[in-house]
Amino acid sequence: MKLPSDLAERLSELRPIHDPPPVSWWPPAPGWWVSALILAVPACFLLWRFFSGRMRRAALAELRSIVGRSDLDDRDYASALSILLKRYAMHCLPGEDVASLTGSAWLEFLDSRLDGDAFQKGPGRVLGGEVYAPGCRVDRRALASLAERWIKKVQCRSGMKGPGLFRRNR
Numbered sequence: 001m002k003l004p005s006d007l008a009e010r011l012s013e014l015r016p017i018h019d020p021p022p023v024s025w026w027p028p029a030p031g032w033w034v035s036a037l038i039l040a041v042p043a044c045f046l047l048w049r050f051f052s053g054r055m056r057r058a059a060l061a062e063l064r065s066i067v068g069r070s071d072l073d074d075r076d077y078a079s080a081l082s083i084l085l086k087r088y089a090m091h092c093l094p095g096e097d098v099a100s101l102t103g104s105a106w107l108e109f110l111d112s113r114l115d116g117d118a119f120q121k122g123p124g125r126v127l128g129g130e131v132y133a134p135g136c137r138v139d140r141r142a143l144a145s146l147a148e149r150w151i152k153k154v155q156c157r158s159g160m161k162g163p164g165l166f167r168r169n170r
Contacts, residue, residue, distance in 0.1 A: 059151045074137065082106075086098060
C-alpha cells in the first residue's frame with residue numbers, strides 16, 4: 001500500500017517518539033514511609049531500653065566485682081556495698097539528698113525504695129554503721145542479694161550519660 005505523498009511528507013516532519021522522564025526517587029511512595037515507620041519505632045524502643053538500663057548494668061557489674069573479691073573483710077565489704085548503693089542512688093535519683101544520709105536515715109532511704117524493711121531490720125542493717133560494732137558478722141550472700149534487688153528495683157531518671165560513674169581508676 002502506497003501512502004499519499006502529502007501524508008508521507010507530513011509523517012517525515014513528526015518528531016521521534018521519546019520516553020517519559022524516569023520516576024523520581026523522592027518523595028518515596030507511601031508504602032516506603034509505612035515501612036520506615038515500622039522499622040524506626042522498634043529500633044528507637046530498643047535503643048531507649050539499651051541506654052536506660054546502662055547504669056543498672058554497670059552497677060550490677062560493680063556489685064559482682066565486689067562480691068567476687070576475697071581480700072575484703074566484713075567491714076570493707078559492707079562499706080564497698082554501701083558506697084556502691086550511694087553512688088547509684090546519687091546518679092539515678094538526682095533530686096534526692098542522698099550524699100549526706102548516714103546511719104538510720106540512710107537505711108530508711110534504702111527501705112523506702114523497697115517493699116519492707118530489709119535494710120533497717122534485715123541483713124542490710126550493717127550498712128547503717130552496725131558493721132563498726134565489735135563482733136559484728138556480715139551475711140555476705142544476703143547483703144549482696146539485697147543490694148542487687150535494690151539496684152534492680154530503683155529506676156534511673158537521671159539525665160547524666162555513661163557508666164563512667166562506676167569505672168575505677170586502677
